[in-house]
Amino acid sequence: MQIYLLRHGIAEDGRPGMPDSDRALTDEGKEKLRRVLKRAPAKPSLILSSPYRRALETAEIAAEVLGYEGKVARTRRLTPDASPADLWEDLRERKDEESVLLAGHQPMMSSLAAFLLDSPALQIDMKKAALARIDCERLGPRPGGVLKWLLTPAVCE
Numbered sequence: 001m002q003i004y005l006l007r008h009g010i011a012e013d014g015r016p017g018m019p020d021s022d023r024a025l026t027d028e029g030k031e032k033l034r035r036v037l038k039r040a041p042a043k044p045s046l047i048l049s050s051p052y053r054r055a056l057e058t059a060e061i062a063a064e065v066l067g068y069e070g071k072v073a074r075t076r077r078l079t080p081d082a083s084p085a086d087l088w089e090d091l092r093e094r095k096d097e098e099s100v101l102l103a104g105h106q107p108m109m110s111s112l113a114a115f116l117l118d119s120p121a122l123q124i125d126m127k128k129a130a131l132a133r134i135d136c137e138r139l140g141p142r143p144g145g146v147l148k149w150l151l152t153p154a155v156c157e
Contacts, residue, residue: 002099050078059103078104084115
């Protein structure tokens with residue numbers, strides 16, 4: 001299974017009384033996302049997103065740019081404080097999917113990358129709008145993924 005980890009783009013600052021989950025992407029955040037996605041050799045068969053607004057907007061932009069025609073599915077397993085192991089169990093149940101794009105947040109994206117690579121101590125700097133591809137050939141209880149590439153807005157200028 002090809003797993004694409006996409007961190008949301010730059011979001012507006014929070015305001016008093018505004019839930020963190022309601023923050024939207026900025027125009028700059030949308031532009032940087034498009035820049036990365038246009039360079040990505042990705043064709044997801046499924047897109048899953050955190051239910052937070054900025055992640056959903058990120059997933060919708062990814063669907064548009066990458067030519068994904070399905071519906072973006074929401075999952076709380078991609079919120080910032082979610083568990084990589086719980087998300088892995090969800091992915092294992094979707095073993096028929098060839099490639100899955102996951103739109104989410106820090107610290108979940110870095111933690112998930114380390115988990116998929118079976119290297120819990122590994123630290124990956126997932127910048128906003130960064131996109132990584134990790135291939136997992138076996139879908140057993142513990143993933144043994146291989147990092148294929150990582151794109152950031154700075155690399156895609």
